Amino acid sequence: MQKPMRAFVVVCLSVSAMGGWWAGGIERAAASRLKAGVARVDLTPPLELNAPLGGYGERMNRPAEGVHDRIFAKALVLADGQKKFALVTVDIVGFPPTLKPALVGRLADGGWTKEQIMLLASHSHTSIEMNAINPANTFQVPQIGIYNPRVLDFVMERLVHVVQDAERQLVPVSVGTSTISIDGWSRNRRGGDLTDKELTITRVDTTQGKPLAAFVNFTAHPTFMSGEDMLFSGDWPGHLQRTLESLIGEGVTAMYYNGAEGDQAPIGRSDAGTSRWERAERYGRDLGIVAWTQWKQTKTLEDVAFAYHLHTVPLPERTWHPDFMKTGGAEYGLSEKLFEEMLPVMFPSQAESISLRLGDLLIVGIPGEMAASLGLKVKSESGRISGARHPVIGGLADAWISYILPAEEYRRGGYESSVSFYGEKLGDAIVTGVIAGVGELKR
Numbered sequence: 001m002q003k004p005m006r007a008f009v010v011v012c013l014s015v016s017a018m019g020g021w022w023a024g025g026i027e028r029a030a031a032s033r034l035k036a037g038v039a040r041v042d043l044t045p046p047l048e049l050n051a052p053l054g055g056y057g058e059r060m061n062r063p064a065e066g067v068h069d070r071i072f073a074k075a076l077v078l079a080d081g082q083k084k085f086a087l088v089t090v091d092i093v094g095f096p097p098t099l100k101p102a103l104v105g106r107l108a109d110g111g112w113t114k115e116q117i118m119l120l121a122s123h124s125h126t127s128i129e130m131n132a133i134n135p136a137n138t139f140q141v142p143q144i145g146i147y148n149p150r151v152l153d154f155v156m157e158r159l160v161h162v163v164q165d166a167e168r169q170l171v172p173v174s175v176g177t178s179t180i181s182i183d184g185w186s187r188n189r190r191g192g193d194l195t196d197k198e199l200t201i202t203r204v205d206t207t208q209g210k211p212l213a214a215f216v217n218f219t220a221h222p223t224f225m226s227g228e229d230m231l232f233s234g235d236w237p238g239h240l241q242r243t244l245e246s247l248i249g250e251g252v253t254a255m256y257y258n259g260a261e262g263d264q265a266p267i268g269r270s271d272a273g274t275s276r277w278e279r280a281e282r283y284g285r286d287l288g289i290v291a292w293t294q295w296k297q298t299k300t301l302e303d304v305a306f307a308y309h310l311h312t313v314p315l316p317e318r319t320w321h322p323d324f325m326k327t328g329g330a331e332y333g334l335s336e337k338l339f340e341e342m343l344p345v346m347f348p349s350q351a352e353s354i355s356l357r358l359g360d361l362l363i364v365g366i367p368g369e370m371a372a373s374l375g376l377k378v379k380s381e382s383g384r385i386s387g388a389r390h391p392v393i394g395g396l397a398d399a400w401i402s403y404i405l406p407a408e409e410y411r412r413g414g415y416e417s418s419v420s421f422y423g424e425k426l427g428d429a430i431v432t433g434v435i436a437g438v439g440e441l442k443r
């Protein structure tokens with residue numbers, strides 16, 4: 001980031017020229033320094049709340065039967081004295097469009113607005129069903145999950161507190177990001193070989209050098225577990241975060257967020273056995289070691305860019321794919337009549353996308369499951385526009401509106417098209433909209 005660097009150098013030169021003013025100059029520079037605070041909360045609902053697991057219609061809203069490994073919400077609050085921003089990563093399948101407005105409402109007293117909060121889901125298919133925490137879901141369809149107000153209260157309380165807790169911990173920080181390309185970890189589940197191989201890690205340390213947060217972006221579905229598996233788990237991202245926390249130590253908080261994972265599936269380690277739980281653990285642990293190796297090589301700086309922008313993206317008309325009743329509709333137990341009623345109630349007519357610049361990192365929020373080809377396009381274009389060296393997709397950000405595919409892929413059909421609810425123009429609309437948003441980021 002060029003501009004703040006130059007500004008900082010100018011301040012140093014001018015105060016050194018003024019001799020005795022040196023100490024005061026340093027204090028002034030320190031006052032506007034970037035601070036961050038981090039917090040986590042256990043988001044595993046007590047079993048007596050009967051929270052259903054999300055991601056597979058065949059579960060028929062059955063509640064989780066136990067806990068394999070706990071799921072978490074984690075918050076990193078950034079503040080520079082003028083503005084603040086909360087990144088919240090959650091081990092969950094996605095967020096219903098109703099969730100963030102309600103959370104912002106609960107945090108409004110603390111000066112929080114929707115521009116300042118980005119929710120990022122890991123997309124774990126062994127965590128809370130998003131329609132169980134969606135009050136707009138009045139449809140009583142077990143395949144899509146049934147609204148459970150007690151689970152929503154549980155989740156909402158914890159999300160409010162994790163942001164407030166993180167904000168109470170603010171300390172001066174240094175930040176750095178790096179990216180590596182790794183082969184053999186993901187495949188395109190719609191065929192062909194297009195994958196996003198990048199693993200991007202962001203290191204947030206205190207200015208004393210203590211690791212505070214490690215942010216990991218990698219693009220793949222957490223789908224080692226199937227619809228038969230009825231225990232709460234973070235799937236491989238849960239194991240990745242635990243592994244990274246153990247290897248880095250010092251109480252660091254590892255935060256995972258997905259990318260344009262719409263067509264990206266994980267490739268299990270070849271010698272990981274046949275147990276789905278074991279395969280998930282092995283993948284997450286091995287990827288955690290890769291992330292740790294990269295983390296160690298990541299350099300941090302104290303004087304970094306910090307900016308964010310929320311952009312409203314108009315969406316094409318809501319509709320469903322001709323294949324819908326064969327694939328998604330069958331899985332989710334929906335008739336055309338019911339779906340006609342459901343579309344305008346559960347799917348918004350416009351979406352919002354936040355871009356966050358933090359040093360060399362640029363997170364572009366995507367409100368759903370974007371195909372990797374579109375994700376790569378957004379990454380390269382937004383890197384070019386912003387000058388950020390590490391553009392990433394924040395997949396499933398803030399709200400899940402559906403799968404987001406290129407027009408030709410939508411027309412080709414298949415599962416992902418059938419769970420895409422804005423027709424063939426959705427991919428273009430989102431790509432154009434989010435790139436326009438990046439263009440409006442302050443520099």
Ligand SMILES: [Zn+2]
Pocket residue numbers: 123221262369
């Ligand atoms: Zn998915």
